[in-house]
Amino acid sequence: MHKILILEDDHKMASELRQFFTNRGFECDQVYDGHIFFKQTELTAYDMYILDVNVPGLNGLEVCKKVRQQNRSIPILMLTAYSAVEDKVNALEFGADDYLVKPFHLEELLARVNALLRRSSNTKIEEKHVYKIDDLVIDSAELKVTRNGKEIVLTPKEYKLLELLAAADGRTVSKQTIASKVWDINFETGTNTIEVYINYLRNKIDKGFARPLIHTRAGFGYYLRSLA
Structure with a gap:
């Protein structure tokens, strides 16, 4: 069972995402602040992060950059309210593996999450740690x-x-x-x-x-x- 941590300050959306993934067999936690995100990761190991860009404390891009300094392999998917090319480029340059622009369909989000987790699993099998x-x-x-x-x-x-x-x-x-x-x-x-x-x-x-x-x-x- 894969475990996902969601960083999203919209409480309604965060709850909907958590329920959606839980109903599909994932373990899922949610936090609303970039600083709290790192406190949570000290308590639990996750298989993937879903990060909203605009959150209190450290924003999603700063969180992504800091995560990549510590862990180069964990999949990261960014959620952004902007569709400008510059924002998409920033997400990828900060180390995100994929991004999705709001509003989005939950089934598309699920497909992207599953694709990233499959890629991550295949990489782990190939690597010699x-x-x-x-x-x-x-x-x-x-x-x-x-x-x-x-x-x-x-x-x-x-x-x-x-x-x-x-x-x-x-x-x-x-x-x-x-x-x-x-x-x-x-x-x-x-x-x-x-x-x-x-x-x-x-x-x-x-x-x-x-x-x-x-x-x-x-x-x-x-x-x-x-x-x-």
Whole structure:
């Protein structure tokens, strides 16, 4: 299940977009301010951003530019009330992958979102990622994990969970996202499966090292980061 974050200060439109995507099987969050956008991305990992240009705080173009400085691969679709060529060019030059001029048909928006997500998925499959967090190295091409040069043997589920945390670039990954991405199920509050596997990882990744890398954000989820 793909997760989308929408930046839109028109509350009615934001609610309509969220409901539209939720009804079509997406997980969807909405924020109304460019500064709040980045606070939200620290809490949850997303597969795509939809950004309105004219919002309070940081506008959509500034948000897009800042996102691209941190993450070059996440799909970004801009929503703009202007059809001038200059505005379209600005959106693309700031790093957007696509744009849509208001007013638009929701089905066209859905088609563009699906196209960007397919392109992103194909790119991720083709790329050979190596994640480095402090002295932890995760080679997704070789499915190999080492810390301080020593190989760490993980089960497939443990590896998938660790790679999901690494791909979030230090941001918190919610239990809902973990359940969806690692176990392909909806999160159930009565189960402790995720906590059990986090403990498995901590015993293999952090035990015996001075600097723990796997951290809990109480009430939100988990993140992988060096705090040294």
